Amino acid sequence: MSEETVLGDRTNMVFSGTSISSGTARGIVVATGEDTEIGQINRSMKEVEDMKTPLLQQIDTFGKVILIVILVLALVLFSFGLIIHDYEWGELLLSVIGLTVAAIPEGLPAILTMILALGVQTMADKKAIMRTLPSVETLGAVTVICSDKTGTLTKNEMTVKSVITRDKLINVTGTGYKPEGELIEEETGKQADVKG
Structure with a gap:
């Protein structure tokens, strides 16, 4: 196996921090310290610059x-x-x-901390948990949220697109909770209107 092989494709490798539940094995140590995968993660975390809000x-x-x-x-x-x-x-x-x-x-840092703590408490009341105090201020400056699951995060809506039964596949049109759209059977091509 070459050293350029993607991490997930490396077979017969045991990484530092891996738990083994049963069996016997014999191994050869190929890396220690910062040369291990955990060491590389640690090194990359140290290289991250702290950004100030x-x-x-x-x-x-x-x-x-x-x-x-x-x-x-x-x-x-x-x-x-x-x-x-x-x-x-x-x-x-x-x-x-x-x-x-x-x-x-001297009271400026204390006042700033109290203001941010009140912001964290307000966000917690709205079911949002903040890990750090400055993240409250950062979240307050957000104007656009982009998500890969359209609708789930922004509107709290999920839409069924297809239904698979034992006999057939049914495609569903329409979006959101509105009772509009059609059920289209893929095998026969029949259409049935969705009624609320």
Whole structure:
């Protein structure tokens, strides 16, 4: 068997993490550590970049702007106190550092977490479970949902397209829960109207 064989087509291979229920076997180790299939999955998961939601990007930008403004004001205050009022620089430096630390909004992360937690609770009340807090904000920014099962996710509708019995195959036309459409027997070609 060649190394390029698709994983599902590799016969007589036992992968790391495989459970064996019965029998006896003899094997040869062909890969260890990160060279195993689980190791490759682990490596690919490490390479995934963490994406920040728009809200978290805005919070980061806001935090940087606040930091720059506080540092500029601290420098102005220190210069003003040193030049105009002729304070001793050591005492003035301690006072400016104290004011700078006090000006940093420490409650911002807590408030953000509380707001997102309330969003998670609201989504849970509507039978939607969120794994992470920022996913609430991401879901709130969604405008289009694409699904491979048309109707099931968007309208909660499933439609029967064919019925197979012991004797015949019947194709069904129409969509959704509306009692419209026809039953067409494939063998005889007979048509029967669907009545609600």
